[in-house]
Amino acid sequence: MRLEGWKAVCTALLAIFMLVAAGPIRGEAVSDLADGRTGAIRFPSLTPSGPDQLLAGGAPEAVISGTLLLPDDADSTAAGRIPAMVISHGSGGIMPDREPAWAERLRQLGVATFMLDSFGPRGITATGTDQSRLPLAASIADALQALRLLATHPRIDPDRIGIIGFSKGGQVALYTALEPFRRAVMAGRNTRFALHIALYSSCSIPYMGEPVSTAPILMLLGGADDYTPSVHCGRYVDWLRARGGDVRLEVLEGAHHGFDLQTPPRFLRRVQSARGCGMDILLEPVEARLWADGRTLQGDEIGAYLRGCMERGGTVGGNPEALARAIEEVEGAVKGLIGAGRR
Secondary structure, eight states: GGGGHHHHHHHHHHHHHHHHHHHOOOOOOSSSTTOOOEEEEEEEEEESHHHHHHHHHHHOOOEEEEEEEEOOOOTSSSSSEEEEEEEEEEEBOTTTHHHHHHHHHHHHHOOOOEEESSSSTTOOOOOOOGGSSSHHHHHHHHHHHHHHHTOOOOOEEEEEEEEETHHHHHHHHHHTBBHHHHHHHHHHHOOSSSSEEEEOOOOOOEEEEEOOOOOOEEEEEEEEESSOOOGGGHHHHEEEEEEEOOEEEEEEOOOBBBBTTSSOEEEEEEEEEEETEEEEETTTTTEEEEEEEEEEEEHHHHHHHHHHHOOEEEOOOOOOHHHHHHHHHHHHOOOOOOOOOOO
């Protein structure tokens, strides 16, 4: 499909998802999809205060939602199962020209899509100006709970479920490749994401936990991104690869944050950026370590450091050439997922 056709596609998809956004999704939360249902689905998750509580257990329970759609040509009576992709949104929530558009592209490839909404069910609109409104650990829990749920669907191959995310959701796509998080949420189950795709994710305060999944990881970053600079991600890629990670990193020159959006780039004054930070969050045990001198921070020291390194402002907007390249890269990665278990 040509890029100019996506505006019409997004308009149609927005009409569908506005039905969900118009109010709370009704119905009982479900822990499995054995009945083969699709559409808007409520399911249980967690809202941990941070990675330590997610790993240790005891995080408050939550009910969130997602929209599951199968490809148009998926015959529910056909033999065999199809691959699926979990879609994790960014700090702005589900955007009509991003998550629904990528969902449609993926379904055109024959892949089921499960578009998460980590914000709406928790009464949150966005976290771009204040990331503390929902800890990243909660979005990680949501994605892994979605994986667990999709694996029970009779039309979905549990061995061919991937994840794609944008900005904050891109971090989720990366960190779900870390075994400590997967193990904490999956409760003894062996199900893992078979593909991780991260678009313009931040790598300034990365989580580091071993072992690292051997599933393919694709990172697509903007070369002109002043919100989540690509330069910080090279270091994280090196760390992942040193631990067996199968990582492909592509920097799209001239592209800003949100290069897959339809709106032109503009500077947003109030968005919160970690571009001035440089701190690793190690897991098991959880501790913070500065890049500059290797010093370990604890308790109030972490908050003081973050208050000092966090900055305001960033350029966000689309780039047609970068979008075309991103579509090509994502299609290539997803076709590998499709072919890996074709039956």
